[in-house]
Amino acid sequence: MSSIRLTTRMKEEIARNALIKSGVFTELEEVTKLKNQLALDARVIAFGGKKKTEEVDQLASKLMAASEELQKLGCSFYSCDVSSCSIYLTVSGRRVGWHSYGKDGNGEDILLPTPDKDKCMFDAEHK
Template sequence: MTRLTNSLKEVITQNALEKSGVVQQQKELDLEYNKLALDVRIEALGGKEKADKAESLHQELVKKSDELNQLTDGCVYIYNDTDYKIYPSFGGMRKRLNYGINTSTKLLTPDESKCRFAADHPLSIKFLELEEKKSKLDKKYCEVKVNVSTALKSCTTVKRLLAIWPEAKELLPKDVEKASFQLPALKVEKLNEIIGLPTEKAA
């Protein structure tokens, strides 16, 4: 008989979050924020044409500094020219936005003073749309996690879990003992609806 250990409960909870679609939706939202950061950067630099010109000038400066380093003692540097993040202000709301998923994407970044947008600016409107989407996703994430946690707290074994919530079988790791779940199930329709179980019905 397989016990519902804390580690197993964590796996089941994570599988439920992924099954519900919220994990993938959060990843997609992160990419939308990344795109907004890139759009903000271009706008703050004066548009695509001016941004391209700034990039070209920056590359020339970097090349010249490298040449100077070869001719001198190697102490010629360009400071604070690139970053992996930008700090725009949308209608007075300051927000940190990353250009990429991690800190490896570093770009020529304008000063914060050039990243202030009025509330009715298209970038500000887009920002508010993403914030609203994030709020809904955060709510769904908490809803799934809390409800799954509540269901798991009432059980000590996998067999008992499947007795009261048969559809949870889809959330178990493949190597977990297959317990019987022929006993009458409790009312878990709402929980199944939130997560999207069973798969056949959700499809």
């Protein structure tokens, strides 16, 4: 009787297939979506509501348009802190860390104007 030796690649394939069948990857995708929504919601709260967030977004788009116009005219203008792909959250004094806004339909990071870290500190009772 001969034995078949499992290569590392075969072991990895078996483990990956087991994870797919168990639904781990599906659950991870759901958790990622929830974390992205948390980041978007925290951004709105940190700015002071939907209306304020819309104002910030409009001002940021005007700034970006002005920046592009200046560059077309040959002016070197760079505004590095207009948009970010994530927000840094602190809840009840605990640093939760950076949370991404997610990806758009093309798989690119969503870039949004982001509040300062000191505006992203929430208490545990925050809704």
